[in-house]
Amino acid sequence: MTVKQQISKEYGPGSATGSSDSLMNTRAYFRQLRWRLGLGIFLCFIIPHAILSAYFHFQFTATLKTTGKLNLEALAKSQRNTVALFLREREMNIRNLVFTREFSLDPSEATMLFFLQRLKQISDAFVDVGFLGAQGIQTGYAGPFPQLRGKDYRHEAWFTTLVEQDRDYIITDIYMGFRNQPHFTIAVKQVVTNQLCIMRATIDPDKFYMFLRSISRGREVETTLINSSGTYQIVDPHKGTLLGASSFLPPTGQESGVLEMGSPGGTVLTAYAWLAETGWTLIISQPLSIVHAQMYRTRTIMIINQFIIIVVLAMVIWLMVSRLVSKAREAAEQTHMLQKQLIHASKLASVGELATGIAHEINNPLAIITSTTGVIRDMLNPEFHLDSSPEDIGKELDTIETAAFRASGITHQLLDFGRNNEPRKTMCNLNDLLASVINGMKKHQLNLSDIEVITSYDESLPATCVDGDQITQVFLNLINNAGDAITGKGTITVTTGVEPGYVKVMVQDTGSGMTSDQIKRIFDPFYTTKEAGKGTGLGLSISLSIVDAMDGSIEVQSLPGKGSLFTVSLPITQCRDAGSQEIRS
Amino acid sequence: MKILLVDDEDSFRESLKKQLAIRGYDVTAVSTGEQALESLERQAVDVVLLDMRMPGMDGVMTLGAIKRQSPTTEVIIVTGHATVKTAMDVMEKGAFDYITKPMRLEELIYKIQDAVRKKELKEQGNNGR
Numbered sequence: 001m002t003v004k005q006q007i008s009k010e011y012g013p014g015s016a017t018g019s020s021d022s023l024m025n026t027r028a029y030f031r032q033l034r035w036r037l038g039l040g041i042f043l044c045f046i047i048p049h050a051i052l053s054a055y056f057h058f059q060f061t062a063t064l065k066t067t068g069k070l071n072l073e074a075l076a077k078s079q080r081n082t083v084a085l086f087l088r089e090r091e092m093n094i095r096n097l098v099f100t101r102e103f104s105l106d107p108s109e110a111t112m113l114f115f116l117q118r119l120k121q122i123s124d125a126f127v128d129v130g131f132l133g134a135q136g137i138q139t140g141y142a143g144p145f146p147q148l149r150g151k152d153y154r155h156e157a158w159f160t161t162l163v164e165q166d167r168d169y170i171i172t173d174i175y176m177g178f179r180n181q182p183h184f185t186i187a188v189k190q191v192v193t194n195q196l197c198i199m200r201a202t203i204d205p206d207k208f209y210m211f212l213r214s215i216s217r218g219r220e221v222e223t224t225l226i227n228s229s230g231t232y233q234i235v236d237p238h239k240g241t242l243l244g245a246s247s248f249l250p251p252t253g254q255e256s257g258v259l260e261m262g263s264p265g266g267t268v269l270t271a272y273a274w275l276a277e278t279g280w281t282l283i284i285s286q287p288l289s290i291v292h293a294q295m296y297r298t299r300t301i302m303i304i305n306q307f308i309i310i311v312v313l314a315m316v317i318w319l320m321v322s323r324l325v326s327k328a329r330e331a332a333e334q335t336h337m338l339q340k341q342l343i344h345a346s347k348l349a350s351v352g353e354l355a356t357g358i359a360h361e362i363n364n365p366l367a368i369i370t371s372t373t374g375v376i377r378d379m380l381n382p383e384f385h386l387d388s389s390p391e392d393i394g395k396e397l398d399t400i401e402t403a404a405f406r407a408s409g410i411t412h413q414l415l416d417f418g419r420n421n422e423p424r425k426t427m428c429n430l431n432d433l434l435a436s437v438i439n440g441m442k443k444h445q446l447n448l449s450d451i452e453v454i455t456s457y458d459e460s461l462p463a464t465c466v467d468g469d470q471i472t473q474v475f476l477n478l479i480n481n482a483g484d485a486i487t488g489k490g491t492i493t494v495t496t497g498v499e500p501g502y503v504k505v506m507v508q509d510t511g512s513g514m515t516s517d518q519i520k521r522i523f524d525p526f527y528t529t530k531e532a533g534k535g536t537g538l539g540l541s542i543s544l545s546i547v548d549a550m551d552g553s554i555e556v557q558s559l560p561g562k563g564s565l566f567t568v569s570l571p572i573t574q575c576r577d578a579g580s581q582e583i584r585s
Numbered sequence: 586m587k588i589l590l591v592d593d594e595d596s597f598r599e600s601l602k603k604q605l606a607i608r609g610y611d612v613t614a615v616s617t618g619e620q621a622l623e624s625l626e627r628q629a630v631d632v633v634l635l636d637m638r639m640p641g642m643d644g645v646m647t648l649g650a651i652k653r654q655s656p657t658t659e660v661i662i663v664t665g666h667a668t669v670k671t672a673m674d675v676m677e678k679g680a681f682d683y684i685t686k687p688m689r690l691e692e693l694i695y696k697i698q699d700a701v702r703k704k705e706l707k708e709q710g711n712n713g714r
Contacts, residue, residue: 359666360638364594367665367686371600374690384607399596529640 026336030329038321042314053306057299064295072271072286073258075216079223080256080273080282082215087186087277091169093122094201095188097129105195107131112142125207127183132159134196143202145179162187162198171278173227174205174234174242182242184208184233205242209234220290224283228252233280250274250281260288357526357537361410365403372399410538427575428468430503431457431496437475438494441483450489453479458496464503465575470546477539478507478566484530485511485564502552503572508565514558522556586701587630590614591621591647592663593639597686601634604690610697618642622650629655632681632700634693637664637671645678652679657707659700663688 097103097118102111112129119126128143136154153159156177162170172185187200212234216223225234230249232240240246250257250272258271270285289296376396379388438453482492486509493508514522514529521527523544528537540554547554551571558564588605592598593616602614613630615621619642621633633651637644648660662675662683672683681700684693 356666356668361665363665363686364597367688368594368596368600370687371597371604371690374604375600378604378607386607396600399600403596 026332027329030325030332033328034321034325037325038318041317041321045313045317046310049306049310053302057302061295061299064292064298068291068295069258069269069271072269072284072291073256073273075221076258076271076273076282076284077256079212079215079284080275083212083225083282084275084277086211087171087275090123090125090201090203091171091186091188093119093126094129094186094199095169095190097199098188098190098192098197103192105133105192105197107140109140109142112140116142119201125203125211127202127204129199129201132187132198132200134163148178151178158185158187159198162189163196173231173278173280176243205234209236216284219286219293221284221286224285225280226283228279228281246283248283250283261285358410361526361537362407365407368403369400372396372403424469425465425467425575427463428466428471429461429463430466430471430505430570431459431461433468433472434475434494434496434505437472437479441476441479449483449486451483451486452491454491454493456493456495458498461496461498461503462572464570465573466550466570467546471550471570474543474546474568475505475507477543478568481539481566482507482509482511482564485509485513487512490563498572499569501572502569505568505570506565507568508563510563513560513562513564514556515560519556519558523554586632586697587611587628588613588697589621589624589630589633591616591618591633591639592636593617594636605694608694618644618647618650621647622654625651625654625658630658631704632697633658633660634663634697635660635680637662637675645675648675648678648680657704657711659704661693661696661700663693 097115100115100118102114104111107115112131116126116129119129128141128145128148130138130143130148131140132138132153136152136156136159138148138151138153141149158170158172168190169186169188172187174182174184176182177185182205184203184205185200186203187198189196189198191197212223212225222236222239223234224232224236224239224246226246226249227233230246232242232244232246235242235244235246248261248270252274256271256273258269261268261270265287267288268285269288269291270283272281272283274281376393378384379386379393379396434455434457438455442453479492479494486492490510492510493506495506495508497504497506512529518529522529522540524537525541526537544554547568547570553569555567555569556564557567586609588610590598590602590605590612592601592614595616598614598616602612605612613624613628615624617639621635625633635644635647635651639647642650644662644664648662651658651660656679659681660679662680663686664671664683665686675683681703682696684696
């Protein structure tokens with residue numbers, strides 16, 4: 001049976017650095033756990049939330065865009081209707097003049113003035129009023145252009161059209177006319193006592209524009225009227241000039257419509273509605289940003305709300321996770337503390353064992369000294385008639401001396417064991433250290449014995465930061481033990497090798513080997529399998545504490561009757577400087 | 586008076602044997618518990634001086650075996666270190682007394698004499714019954 005025992009640095013002497021390291025590891029682990037857990041839960045909440053939000057946002061935007069278009073088109077239609085009504089009303093106002101008491105086929109100037117006053121009372125858009133006979137001569141006029149009285153309108157387009165058409169009124173496009181100023185004419189023809197007569201009035205485009213402005217609702221809504229050939233009839237002075245050509249002519253196929261148009265100031269939503277009466281189109285346009293302003297505002301509010309929800313959610317999750325994780329961490333740290341206390345307790349126990357061991361190991365040679373002293377005293381006592389030759393006494397004194405040195409050897413080793421000095425670390429090649437240890441031993445201990453030492457060094461072994469003296473002592477102990485385990489003929493094989501991050505030294509012997517019970521105890525101070533006086537039981541304890549302090553480990557494999565294998569693993573480190581500090585490579 | 590000395594320390598065993606022999610004791614010295622039992626089988630003794638820490642059978646085990654083999658033989662434990670607990674332990678297991686190393690010879694002899702006296706009393710009691 002092969003018994004393998006890993007002596008972990010957690011449980012060896014000098015584990016203080018190791019346990020604080022692992023405490024840091026625990027803390028790091030829980031920090032990481034808190035992040036992972038928090039993020040995981042947060043994402044679990046946030047991903048469905050984000051998908052739903054995106055979906056609703058998309059739907060909302062699409063609906064609002066459609067609604068915005070429909071609204072503007074409805075506005076265009078309603079304004080168109082208002083304009084149509086306005087024009088019809090003005091036409092009716094003019095028609096009604098014919099049916100007044102004051103009307104005659106040859107109206108006087110006063111009558112015309114009365115007519116104008118009456119019209120202006122109804123609407124301030126009226127500029128002047130005129131009366132024309134069937135020949136097209138304006139016989140009556142009241143208004144700011146008196147030169148128009150007596151003017152011949154026979155060849156004017158509106159006149160000929162009105163006379164020829166079936167419909168008894170006409171509303172002209174805007175034109176300059178005799179007065180050389182833009183205006184509309186509304187004219188009504190009537191037959192009075194078998195005579196065709198025409199009552200006409202003109203409308204001030206500016207006033208008409210003001211009227212349009214007054215009926216338009218909404219911010220930055222621009223209302224324009226153009227005729228069927230694209231000439232402005234009514235226009236915002238900033239946008240164009242009367243009688244100028246419009247850049248946009250809506251399609252004639254539909255009674256109304258809406259479309260998006262690019263413009264230098266951004267995309268503009270434009271709605272149009274055709275007036276059946278005059279063949280004009282009412283166009284209203286509004287920047288898309290204004291149309292969508294409400295939508296953008298709602299969207300901004302929604303985004304802010306979402307953000308607040310997410311932040312609150314994140315905070316709640318973080319708080320909950322933090323509480324949970326810190327509880328778990330406390331529990332883990334408590335376990336860790338208990339473990340540390342256990343290690344401390346076991347260390348105290350081993351101090352107790354140490355004391356027992358010291359007492360025993362020192363009292364034994366002292367007992368030899370006292371009893372041998374007693375023997376000498378007996379030899380010198382004439383009562384006993386014993387042989388007291390100097391040779392015999394000398395032999396007894398040798399025994400005393402040997403015992404005294406044995407006791408002093410124990411105290412020396414004990415000092416080494418108890419010494420807690422910072423190791424003096426330098427870059428060492430373990431191959432060289434081993435070679436000098438083995439050479440030294442061959443000269444002395446191993447010289448006379450039948451033990452063969454085989455070495456197999458890994459030449460690529462990197463140097464590492466260790467205390468050369470201390471590690472030499474470890475090798476010395478291991479090779480000494482190997483030698484002691486062999487009775488008679490045998491072999492000690494010393495091998496070095498590299499593993500990722502570690503250098504390894506293996507000391508194998510063909511000696512007596514150990515049982516699993518023995519292996520469990522070999523690192524205990526004063527535990528020895530050697531015969532009395534040969535071993536103190538401190539070698540492996542000291543070796544383990546040295547290797548431990550270097551963050552290494554000692555592994556034991558043994559088979560009773562076949563031999564043992566000790567493997568020392570040391571981390572490959574670089575000395576930071578010539579001093580005592582080191583860093584992990 | 587026959588004494589069996591059991592101790593794995595060669596020098597101690599030899600010197601103590603010499604000292605006791607010169608004072609008229611018939612001392613047999615062995616180095617292990619196993620040897621002690623063998624020796625007792627061959628020849629009974631009055632008192633056994635028994636070391637506690639020995640390779641193989643330790644003092645406590647040997648004590649038990651001796652007491653089973655010859656209950657009247659008195660055993661004095663000789664130990665490098667004794668706590669109250671180990672003392673109680675060995676006394677409970679039938680040791681006559683214990684003494685810690687290093688010890689004064691006079692003290693040891695005193696204890697040996699006590700043990701022998703006790704043994705004789707016990708034997709008289711047994712014979713008288």
